[in-house]
Amino acid sequence: MSTSKHASHTLLKSINQQKVLHLIYSDSPISRVELAQKTGLSQQTVTNIVNRLLEDEVILEGEPQSLESGSGRKRVPLLLNGSRFSAIGIELSGTYARGAAYNLRKERLAEAEMRADSYETEEDMLRVIRGVIGALIKEIPEPDGIKGISFSVHGLVDSSEGILLRSPGMGWKRIPLGRILEEEYGLPVYLENDTNLLALNENISGRLVSSRNNVTLKLGRGIGGAIFVDKTLVTGSGSVAGELGHYKAFLPPHLHECYCGGKGCLTTLASAHGLKRTLGLTVDQFRSALLAEELQAVELREAVKTAIVSALSNIVTMLNPDHIALTGTMLPVFGDSFLDELKERVLANVPQTCRNLEFVHLRTTEDDTVLAIERVLQNLFKIPLDSLSL
Ligand SMILES: [Zn+2]
CATH class of the missing domain: 3.30.420.40 (ATPase, nucleotide binding domain)
Known part of the structure; x- marks a missing residue:
């Protein structure tokens, strides 16, 4: 197989796997048959992918359930192994960065906070952010399972470009925080203003x-x-x-x-x-x-x-x-x-x-770090559009 053909084959395999994982996350519990129907992949391809994911303990099999038709056949629901994956949420203010890591069951795995009286330069702010992310990554049992870092920012943000517009503690200063951190950690990074984030969550699944x-x-x-x-x-x-x-x-x-x-x-x-x-x-x-x-x-x-x-x-x-x-x-x-x-x-x-x-x-609201990780969860296992141009 030529290198480019091999690369395309590997990419296709990983896209199919992402499709299956995304459905197991979003439509769980879901059976192998339903997966084949919803992805349009052959039953054999789905079985191969599912076996691989089960072997790697990325997914788990739930309790078999009887089919409604009463045929005696059982449907085995598949679930994501929630403890294998995690997301980091960070509240960024002008005087502190406070972060927490959660697994997909939203159980808190780690917490970290760094304070700063003020930020003289962009580097000062980045030092505080890196300090928090570094401390969290150290505490997460399986750092390979981190699926993204998401910020709730006390300031103005261009969330589509990942840019701080009015940076907390630094006034009107454009900082491409998303790009800087994505390059550094190799993970998707999401930024949103704190009130927008709260309203987004309330609109999607809240009050x-x-x-x-x-x-x-x-x-x-x-x-x-x-x-x-x-x-x-x-x-x-x-x-x-x-x-x-x-x-x-x-x-x-x-x-x-x-x-x-x-x-x-x-x-x-x-x-x-x-x-x-x-x-x-x-x-x-x-x-x-x-x-x-x-x-x-x-x-x-x-x-x-x-x-x-x-x-x-x-x-x-x-x-x-x-x-x-x-x-x-x-x-x-x-x-x-x-x-x-x-x-x-x-x-x-x-x-x-x-x-x-x-x-x-809204008398009580979720912690900012929990609200932040919702952005990671919403984008979990989504297939990046640019990877589809085979
Ligand atoms: Zn004013």
Whole structure:
């Protein structure tokens, strides 16, 4: 066999194997017969592939099940050996990188965290990231089974190109993190903004499954927003759509300059970082002042609540979503009844035609590292399109 023919044969074999593995992962439990039907491969080819995968303990056979026809024949379901494969999820912020490795049953195999006061250069950030990845790889029992590294980024990201646009802790600096790490580790690398990641997971398999058009607003250390129109994340032309933190929401006397160069942005007073930067106030100080019913603090809280109501009312009027999802550590600061009040005020503000709207409080959310690995799982055993040009 010539070298190129041999290469094509090997590639075809590996594509067929990927097809079978992908189906065993996505449609499990699945039998050999069903695999042949769904892949279009011959029964013999499927049997050969399955035997090889069983021998390598990549897949397992489940308990035989009787066929419905009552013919006495049994169907043997095939399952992926979940403990053989793993994925790394990393939460990347301006002051730390925190990672965890999980097997396919989402059991945590390892954890690692590195802190940095600040990043002077791109290399500083990469050093922290490499430190976390290196520590995790050391702990994973079978490092050959790692299927990808995925990031939840507190910053702006071009996820299709794997580029950090507004890098956490480094401002507007384009860093092709995906490419750098893919070359270094030989693994697929996925990057997504933290709020987008949360909204993606809620839309795919969480509390927004039934929704087609929705807006997620996260009020925490910073402010994040994610907009879904017709079940698709709106990215905009520069991958920065949905940045609701910079929605112009304040007027004097609460009009303050924002780090983005604009004025009156929602984040200047409605996020923990904004409160600190704009007024030198920590969330704990703000909370204590509210408990003591200090007039200035109470007035500030009312102004911030009105700003959030106004921003959401305009967004609802513009996009006509069916759901608004709210989350974040700042929400409780505005009081227990804030969500009910917000709903009532927004609904009173918007045109009657936009009032078919549900509010969802994402009170608890999965850990960022778990949300991140979903991207690896969604792409598991997918066949790269460029490998099909035989
Ligand atoms: Zn701004």
